[in-house]
Amino acid sequence: MIEALHNVQAPAGPQAEAVYHLWLILLGVCSVVFIGVMAALALAVRRAPRATRDTPPQIELLERREPRVVRGVVIAVAVSGVLLLGLLAASVYTSRALAALPLAEALHIELTAHQWWWEARYDDAEPSRIFVVANELHVPVGRPVVVTLRASDVIHSLWVPSLTGKKDLIPGRTAMIALRADRAGVYRGQCAEFCGYQHAKMALFVIADEPDAWQRWADGQRAPAAAPRTAEEARGRELFETGTCAMCHAVAGTIAGARKAPDLTHVASRSTLAAGAIPNELAARTAWLLDPQAIKPGVRMPATSLSPHDTAAIAAFLGSLR
Amino acid sequence: MSVNAGFAGALPDDGHAGGSSAEGSKVERRPIIRDGAGWDSAAARALERTWSDAPGLLGFLRTNDHKRIGRRFIVTALLFFVAAGVLAAVMRVQLAVPDNHVVGPDLYDQLFTMHGTTMMFVFAVPVMQGLSVYFVPLMVGTRNTAFPRMTQCAYWIYAVGALTFWVAFALNTGADAGWFAYVPLTGPQYGVGHRADLWNNLVNFTEAMGLMVAVDIATVILKMRAPGMSLRRMPLFVWASLVTSVMIIFAMPSVMLAANLVSFDRTFGTHFFNPAEGGDVLLWQHLFWFFGHPEVYFIFIPALGFVSTIIPVFARRPMFGHDAVVMSLIATGFLAFGLWVHHMFATNLPELGKSFFTAMSYMIAIPTAVQIFCWIATLWTGRLNLRVPLLFVLGFFFILVLGGLSGIMVGSVPLDLQVHDTYFVVAHLHYVLIGGAVFPLFGALHYWFPKVTGRMLDERLGRWQFWLFFVGFNVAFFPMHILGLQGMPRRMYTYGAETGWGPLNLVATIGAALIAVSVLLFLINVIRSRLHGARAGDDPWGASTLEWSTRSPPPQYNFVALPVVTSREPLWVPRPSGAPTHVSGLSAEDREGLVTTVLDALPDVRYSYPEPTIWPFVAAWAVWGWLFWSGLSSAGMFWGLIPPALAFIGWYWPSNKETTRQLLLDKRP
Numbered sequence: 001m002i003e004a005l006h007n008v009q010a011p012a013g014p015q016a017e018a019v020y021h022l023w024l025i026l027l028g029v030c031s032v033v034f035i036g037v038m039a040a041l042a043l044a045v046r047r048a049p050r051a052t053r054d055t056p057p058q059i060e061l062l063e064r065r066e067p068r069v070v071r072g073v074v075i076a077v078a079v080s081g082v083l084l085l086g087l088l089a090a091s092v093y094t095s096r097a098l099a100a101l102p103l104a105e106a107l108h109i110e111l112t113a114h115q116w117w118w119e120a121r122y123d124d125a126e127p128s129r130i131f132v133v134a135n136e137l138h139v140p141v142g143r144p145v146v147v148t149l150r151a152s153d154v155i156h157s158l159w160v161p162s163l164t165g166k167k168d169l170i171p172g173r174t175a176m177i178a179l180r181a182d183r184a185g186v187y188r189g190q191c192a193e194f195c196g197y198q199h200a201k202m203a204l205f206v207i208a209d210e211p212d213a214w215q216r217w218a219d220g221q222r223a224p225a226a227a228p229r230t231a232e233e234a235r236g237r238e239l240f241e242t243g244t245c246a247m248c249h250a251v252a253g254t255i256a257g258a259r260k261a262p263d264l265t266h267v268a269s270r271s272t273l274a275a276g277a278i279p280n281e282l283a284a285r286t287a288w289l290l291d292p293q294a295i296k297p298g299v300r301m302p303a304t305s306l307s308p309h310d311t312a313a314i315a316a317f318l319g320s321l322r
Numbered sequence: 323m324s325v326n327a328g329f330a331g332a333l334p335d336d337g338h339a340g341g342s343s344a345e346g347s348k349v350e351r352r353p354i355i356r357d358g359a360g361w362d363s364a365a366a367r368a369l370e371r372t373w374s375d376a377p378g379l380l381g382f383l384r385t386n387d388h389k390r391i392g393r394r395f396i397v398t399a400l401l402f403f404v405a406a407g408v409l410a411a412v413m414r415v416q417l418a419v420p421d422n423h424v425v426g427p428d429l430y431d432q433l434f435t436m437h438g439t440t441m442m443f444v445f446a447v448p449v450m451q452g453l454s455v456y457f458v459p460l461m462v463g464t465r466n467t468a469f470p471r472m473t474q475c476a477y478w479i480y481a482v483g484a485l486t487f488w489v490a491f492a493l494n495t496g497a498d499a500g501w502f503a504y505v506p507l508t509g510p511q512y513g514v515g516h517r518a519d520l521w522n523n524l525v526n527f528t529e530a531m532g533l534m535v536a537v538d539i540a541t542v543i544l545k546m547r548a549p550g551m552s553l554r555r556m557p558l559f560v561w562a563s564l565v566t567s568v569m570i571i572f573a574m575p576s577v578m579l580a581a582n583l584v585s586f587d588r589t590f591g592t593h594f595f596n597p598a599e600g601g602d603v604l605l606w607q608h609l610f611w612f613f614g615h616p617e618v619y620f621i622f623i624p625a626l627g628f629v630s631t632i633i634p635v636f637a638r639r640p641m642f643g644h645d646a647v648v649m650s651l652i653a654t655g656f657l658a659f660g661l662w663v664h665h666m667f668a669t670n671l672p673e674l675g676k677s678f679f680t681a682m683s684y685m686i687a688i689p690t691a692v693q694i695f696c697w698i699a700t701l702w703t704g705r706l707n708l709r710v711p712l713l714f715v716l717g718f719f720f721i722l723v724l725g726g727l728s729g730i731m732v733g734s735v736p737l738d739l740q741v742h743d744t745y746f747v748v749a750h751l752h753y754v755l756i757g758g759a760v761f762p763l764f765g766a767l768h769y770w771f772p773k774v775t776g777r778m779l780d781e782r783l784g785r786w787q788f789w790l791f792f793v794g795f796n797v798a799f800f801p802m803h804i805l806g807l808q809g810m811p812r813r814m815y816t817y818g819a820e821t822g823w824g825p826l827n828l829v830a831t832i833g834a835a836l837i838a839v840s841v842l843l844f845l846i847n848v849i850r851s852r853l854h855g856a857r858a859g860d861d862p863w864g865a866s867t868l869e870w871s872t873r874s875p876p877p878q879y880n881f882v883a884l885p886v887v888t889s890r891e892p893l894w895v896p897r898p899s900g901a902p903t904h905v906s907g908l909s910a911e912d913r914e915g916l917v918t919t920v921l922d923a924l925p926d927v928r929y930s931y932p933e934p935t936i937w938p939f940v941a942a943w944a945v946w947g948w949l950f951w952s953g954l955s956s957a958g959m960f961w962g963l964i965p966p967a968l969a970f971i972g973w974y975w976p977s978n979k980e981t982t983r984q985l986l987l988d989k990r991p
Contacts, residue, residue, distance in 0.1 A: 002820070004820075034727055037698075057894045066642065069702070153512065154512055155507075157743060171603055193668070200814035200817065
């Protein structure tokens with residue numbers, strides 16, 4: 001399967017990096033505090049003499065003040081308060097830094113979460129240049145990306161740990177998130193809000209390309225589907241258009257235009273299928289077409305009643321959609 | 323010497339009391355036996371007769387003795403703790419290796435929902451309230467809770483409600499949308515079948531239980547303390563119970579309201595949470611977390627009470643900074659209501675508002691820090707009796723402080739956006755809940771077991787249990803912090819090998835196995851010690867609070883005479899000469915107690931505890947029927963009300979016998 005980075009401690013953009021720095025500060029301060037408190041506890045247990053149930057309790061302490069102990073506790077509480085204030089300042093400062101990402105010439109993507117896949121619409125001032133992809137986003141390195149977030153059914157959450165923190169996709173509400181990838185690479189994302197049966201298999205890949213490569217990719221995605229080259233691919237296309245596939249899926253350049261399920265116009269350019277559940281290879285693709293429920297139980301795609309022969313044709317057709 | 327609470331003269335025989343029935347006047351001519359004498363007296367025998375329950379099943383169902391009810395709460399809750407733990411073990415087996423097929427997504431979703439819901443609603447809150455029901459009346463020196471029939475009813479509502487929830491799970495109708503039950507997953511469109519209805523029902527059962535017990539406990543604490551136990555002399559566990567009860571009264575209605583709004587959406591087709599019709603799915607999250615965050619604290623605050631009870635006894639000195647600890651408990655209770663949005667940082671709420679909740683989350687660390695430093699100071703200046711209860715408290719320090727510090731991390735908005743809903747949070751919440759509540763709970767169970775059963779838990783098994791739990795816990799949950807940072811979200815039934823999460827998950831599963839062995843040892847210890855444990859005596863730990871002044875196990879009437887308190891540590895500090903030791907003069911032939919004033923606990927009026935009756939049990943089933951039926955159909959919401967109405971009429975039906983008796987005792991009925 002696709003090699004992808006998904007680690008809070010391996011940031012690849014300014015947003016994740018700001019949070020990573022905050023994490024290091026918090027980790028450092030909290031570690032020191034933990035060691036300090038544990039040392040005080042260990043020392044207390046070590047130095048206090050041992051007793052039994054019959055040891056007379058020191059009831060005189062009900063009346064007597066213990067100025068040295070009071071001083072110790074007051075200092076410890078005061079230090080805790082100061083540290084907390086410092087950490088609060090660091091946290092607010094990081095929030096500010098996250099909000100200050102420059103957004104000039106940002107790429108706009110409208111991301112809609114479905115049970116259990118992602119639909120991304122690449123915006124453009126010119127309507128004919130808008131295109132739709134699923135489960136795999138390509139973004140240009142160094143250019144900010146503004147993602148508008150919507151959900152079509154239940155609550156989902158977008159999380160690409162190496163690029164940015166989470167944002168929920170909530171039905172009836174629109175949210176925004178801004179991110180930038182500063183290094184080329186493949187970054188794995190995942191739905192982070194429990195969204196039903198296949199919450200576990202709802203991955204999203206963000207692929208950061210150098211600007212030229214990204215441009216080539218975007219142009220490719222805008223083009224209609226490639227024409228079939230072999231007889232089998234042509235038969236697959238016909239089966240796709242006349243069978244049940246076209247009732248949910250779209251392939252630009254064919255009569256299939258439904259928007260219930262991922263757009264398949266360039267499905268062969270993606271490295272996985274079913275939101276990261278299986279690699280996009282012929283054998284896996286064929287198995288998926290025959291019985292998706294066996295691979296991703298509960299998925300909205302029904303099992304087909306196609307013969308193995310027809311399934312192979314459709315798999316070949318899908319493989320041709322580069 | 324004693325304070326006389328009865329009327330000094332002879333019984334009124336002018337006919338205004340006894341004249342209501344011929345039989346009454348005949349019986350009540352002789353003087354009433356008064357309490358106040360020693361264990362071996364006519365008064366003690368009369369108390370024994372007055373307070374004992376009928377034998378057999380009927381007596382079992384009719385009893386409203388706070389000790390029997392409290393013990394039932396604790397035992398039932400611990401059984402559900404074990405059951406929910408078994409579910410956790412199944413989940414750990416499923417996640418031990420990538421692409422595992424032990425359970426599928428359908429069952430896995432039910433497993434984590436049942437685990438979370440059971441632990442929070444069916445284990446943690448009832449076990450803490452059960453300990454309050456058992457020990458608060460003993461610690462404040464009275465004979466029963468203020469409204470014992472209500473608490474009796476609460477227990478049965480809880481027991482039948484929780485059982486229904488689990489029977490449904492056994493029949494493949496277990497709730498499956500998480501313990502937080504976010505809409506729209508639980509709404510009419512996506513929550514198909516009756517799984518979400520059963521979750522809503524469970525919330526109604528357990529919250530009704532929680533509210534009833536909280537009202538009862540708060541009343542006992544404020545109005546029934548032994549004479550002389552002013553607020554400043556009140557034990558810290560009692561303070562913790564009071565704060566918790568008041569919090570429950572304010573927080574629980576919120577989730578009941580929310581659950582019923584979802585029920586309306588599901589049964590009547592309302593649109594509270596349907597965005598297509600102007601509803602709002604975030605409304606649920608506000609209502610749920612307005613309860614849900616304080617919920618964490620009504621598990622945690624009683625546990626702070628256990629720690630503050632155990633440490634002074636085993637450090638052989640009064641608590642250092644007693645007043646500061648009380649103030650911290652109260653402050654925690656208030657601040658806990660200002661944190662709920664930190665569960666919603668990933669939603670599109672205004673950023674400036676979120677920073678306020680970061681500040682609040684940091685502020686609540688201060689009262690906890692005050693308590694931690696006061697405990698360390700108490701240990702520092704004390705002389706330590708290192709027995710199992712103290713061992714659990716020391717383990718609590720390690721785990722809670724670590725969990726508290728990871729709480730500082732998740733309380734920060736930007737960092738939370740990276741770790742929210744990941745295994746980092748799973749680690750954090752188990753560190754605070756197991757470290758903050760379950761470790762002190764086991765300490766408290768070891769500490770109070772001798773009082774409840776009259777026998778000691780085995781020390782050696784207790785040490786094994788502690789070390790297995792402590793090591794197993796850290797092995798199971800520490801790696802989850804790292805898994806979260808490596809990008810593993812919560813609530814996934816499986817994961818691919820390419821994610822690299824396999825090895826740490828395997829380590830976590832091994833830790834879970836150690837915890838299972840530890841809990842098993844505890845169960846063995848409880849059963850063995852219950853049968854063959856060493857006899858405990860009245861006060862095996864040399865403790866200072868009133869529950870240790872009576873026998874182990876306490877008689878049904880708790881004290882042969884209600885104690886009078888002259889200091890904060892009543893069993894440690896010798897009484898000033900001439901000060902009274904106990905209250906005398908309450909009728910030993912009636913279930914009498916004393917109501918005292920709120921601040922200074924001055925004797926106010928004599929109070930008659932209700933007799934045992936079957937009605938609260940009947941009412942609990944009637945309420946169960948109503949809630950269960952109304953979860954299934956809208957007709958049930960109306961017609962189902964008839965049986966509870968009848969049950970409550972039966973419950974409150976006045977009895978001639980009782981009225982006569984009350985008049986005889988010179989009280990209004």
